[in-house]
Amino acid sequence: xxxxxxxxxxxxxxxxxxxxxxxxxxxxxxxxxxxxxxxxxxxxxxxxxxxxxxxxxxxxxxxxxxxxxxxxxxxxxxxxxxxxxxxxxxxxxxxxxxxxxxxxxxxxxxxxxxxxxxxxxxxxxxxxxxxxxxxxxxxxxxxxxxxxxxxxxxxxxxxxxxxxxxxxxxxxxxxxxxxxxxxxxxxxxxxxxxxxxxxxxxxxxxxxxxxxxxxxxxxxxxxxxxxxxxxxx
Ligand SMILES: *Cc1c(COP(=O)(O)O)cnc(C)c1O
Numbered sequence: 495x496x497x498x499x500x501x502x503x504x505x506x507x508x509x510x511x512x513x514x515x516x517x518x519x520x521x522x523x524x525x526x527x528x529x530x531x532x533x534x535x536x537x538x539x540x541x542x543x544x545x546x547x548x549x550x551x552x553x554x555x556x557x558x559x560x561x562x563x564x565x566x567x568x569x570x571x572x573x574x575x576x577x578x579x580x581x582x583x584x585x586x587x588x589x590x591x592x593x594x595x596x597x598x599x600x601x602x603x604x605x606x607x608x609x610x611x612x613x614x615x616x617x618x619x620x621x622x623x624x625x626x627x628x629x630x631x632x633x634x635x636x637x638x639x640x641x642x643x644x645x646x647x648x649x650x651x652x653x654x655x656x657x658x659x660x661x662x663x664x665x666x667x668x669x670x671x672x673x674x675x676x677x678x679x680x681x682x683x684x685x686x687x688x689x690x691x692x693x694x695x696x697x698x699x700x701x702x703x704x705x706x707x708x709x710x711x712x713x714x715x716x717x718x719x720x721x722x723x724x725x726x727x
Contacts, residue, residue, distance in 0.1 A: 512705040528715030594628040606647035652692025663700035670707035
């Protein structure tokens with residue numbers, strides 16, 4: 495518990511420092527605490543320590559935690575979402591960061607409509623063209639946008655990316671800059687229907703660089719809860 499509080503304090507300090515250096519307001523940057531693989535009791539301790547927004551990457555794992563810990567905090571889906579899990583995801587989550595295909599957007603629209611809900615989503619972009627990562631390529635994104643912009647039950651709030659892993663945080667900078675430019679470009683083309691306020695980028699490894707490049711959501715797991723066990727990273 496103490497360690498978790500210490501980690502959170504340190505991360506908040508680092509967010510504040512990075513924001514100040516970039517001439518930005520720390521309160522404009524939202525920490526999403528990534529709780530995947532973290533047991534429910536530790537997540538509860540995190541909430542007691544002040545976490546407000548939690549990120550999970552598996553619907554089933556998240557469901558158990560959400561049922562126990564409730565909606566006094568926000569729950570964000572940050573992992574690849576399979577079509578057969580969309581119904582549950584739409585009911586459980588406050589935001590989906592990982593919309594990576596038009597097909598998925600249509601499925602979310604359908605399920606959200608059935609629930610009478612407007613689902614806040616981010617569009618995940620794969621800027622490096624990595625085989626193993628999901629996400630729209632830029633080209634696919636521009637092709638899909640006109641159709642997604644017309645969906646009444648999804649609210650497109652911004653974009654998200656995961657750069658290729660590198661031990662050097664600076665290696666992420668070109669991807670963060672590219673995502674920021676992309677956000678601006680889309681916001682310019684679709685002044686209505688798409689809000690495009692959110693830039694979800696930066697993880698334990700590189701969140702300070704992301705903040706310099708304009709991130710307003712950073713998703714942090716390891717720096718907060720320590721290393722995850724082997725299987726489900
Ligand atoms: C696991 C994960 C994170 C957090 O990664 P850390 O390196 O542990 O901070 C952030 N975003 C996504 C999409 C993840 O899957």
